Amino acid sequence: MIDFQNYGPIQMDVLSEIGNIGIGNAATSLSKLVNDRIDMTVPKACFLPYEEIIALVGGPEEIVGCIVLRLEGDVPGTIIYIFHQESMFSLVDMLLGLELGTTNELDEMAESVVMEIGNILTGSFISAISMMSQLHMVTTVPLFAYDMLAAVLMTSLIDTGYIEDQVLLIETKLSQKDKEIKGNFFLFTDPGALEKVFMSLGISMEI
Amino acid sequence: MQVGIAEYKITAGPNRLITLGLGSCVGVSMYDPVLKLGGLLHIMLPDSTQFKDVSKPAKFADLGIPLLISDLKRRGGNVLRFQSKLVGGAQMFSGMDKKIILNIGERNYKAARQILNDLRIRILAEELGGNRGRTMIFDTANGDVFIRTLGGVNRVI
Numbered sequence: 422m423i424d425f426q427n428y429g430p431i432q433m434d435v436l437s438e439i440g441n442i443g444i445g446n447a448a449t450s451l452s453k454l455v456n457d458r459i460d461m462t463v464p465k466a467c468f469l470p471y472e473e474i475i476a477l478v479g480g481p482e483e484i485v486g487c488i489v490l491r492l493e494g495d496v497p498g499t500i501i502y503i504f505h506q507e508s509m510f511s512l513v514d515m516l517l518g519l520e521l522g523t524t525n526e527l528d529e530m531a532e533s534v535v536m537e538i539g540n541i542l543t544g545s546f547i548s549a550i551s552m553m554s555q556l557h558m559v560t561t562v563p564l565f566a567y568d569m570l571a572a573v574l575m576t577s578l579i580d581t582g583y584i585e586d587q588v589l590l591i592e593t594k595l596s597q598k599d600k601e602i603k604g605n606f607f608l609f610t611d612p613g614a615l616e617k618v619f620m621s622l623g624i625s626m627e628i
Numbered sequence: 629m630q631v632g633i634a635e636y637k638i639t640a641g642p643n644r645l646i647t648l649g650l651g652s653c654v655g656v657s658m659y660d661p662v663l664k665l666g667g668l669l670h671i672m673l674p675d676s677t678q679f680k681d682v683s684k685p686a687k688f689a690d691l692g693i694p695l696l697i698s699d700l701k702r703r704g705g706n707v708l709r710f711q712s713k714l715v716g717g718a719q720m721f722s723g724m725d726k727k728i729i730l731n732i733g734e735r736n737y738k739a740a741r742q743i744l745n746d747l748r749i750r751i752l753a754e755e756l757g758g759n760r761g762r763t764m765i766f767d768t769a770n771g772d773v774f775i776r777t778l779g780g781v782n783r784v785i
Contacts (some may be wrong), residue, residue, distance in 0.1 A: 462631065481648035564721040567778075572650060572761025572762070575651050575652070576653075576732070588709040
């Protein structure tokens with residue numbers, strides 16, 4: 422897939438900055454939705470083995486909600502959001518204007534709310550990147566799974582074609598000050614996709 | 629003993645081999661009941677021939693299963709006695725995007741079954757497909773396989 426020897430510190434910084442702009446915009450949208458401030462960590466672009474990604478998020482059997490969308494257009498790739506069980510329920514409560522703690526299982530309504538969150542976050546993510554880079558980006562409809570972290574993350578990676586031992590990802594943690602909401606955002610890009618981003622930003626592929 | 633993604637481990641005598649959170653991946657246990665020798669393999673993909681990089685053979689059904697068997701044979705296991713159990717191969721995601729849903733889980737377990745049949749290994753039990761993630765625990769004291777799913781449903785096969 423990606424020959425990561427080709428990326429130097431400048432390229433990795435650019436990727437982190439892209440994550441910063443995109444997820445910053447997405448976090449703002451989420452803040453508006455839940456009417457509370459959502460903070461984010463500075464996104465990191467890195468190559469990681471699967472096990473480390475899983476450990477980073479919370480362990481193989483951690484129960485999570487996972488939203489997966491494909492990016493199409495100039496920058497094909499995959500976007501994955503992971504929310505821990507409790508965070509997902511809190512998000513649903515906040516969005517539906519229910520008292521926190523009301524939602525404690527994932528029914529059809531809750532599931533569609535979570536998918537809509539994925540849509541909104543991704544919409545604001547790609548509009549920020551498109552505006553900056555003039556690249557054309559569209560997303561597919563979100564897929565959703567609610568299960569053990571290793572099962573959902575591995576399946577989403579394999580299904581979208583990321584089968585190498587190490588994957589490049591831009592990783593961000595979203596959190597709210599009273600810790601009702603904790604989530605992770607991952608962007609995986611397809612081979613060749615990043616070259617287009619770098620070119621449109623006038624960054625040479627020479628290290 | 630924990631078996632990671634695209635790995636296999638072997639143990640002799642009473643022990644527990646565990647692989648966590650199988651989604652579309654398939655766990656393959658192999659057991660020689662006389663020696664109480666067992667191995668557990670965690671495969672990700674059905675067929676290595678579609679890929680250039682096969683540096684981790686245990687990732688693929690077509691390479692991983694023969695590898696597990698030959699390693700068990702090297703430790704004295706008798707292939708005529710080998711019993712296998714298959715767990716996993718779920719379809720985790722719901723949604724409309726048919727481009728993403730390749731049903732790799734089903735392809736994984738069909739490949740595993742085919743390879744085991746070709747090698748004349750008996751498949752003693754299966755817990756495959758569906759849409760739930762599974763943790764697989766293989767007890768080499770008696771060959772039992774415990775399955776843990778979300779909601780704590782425990783099954784023994």
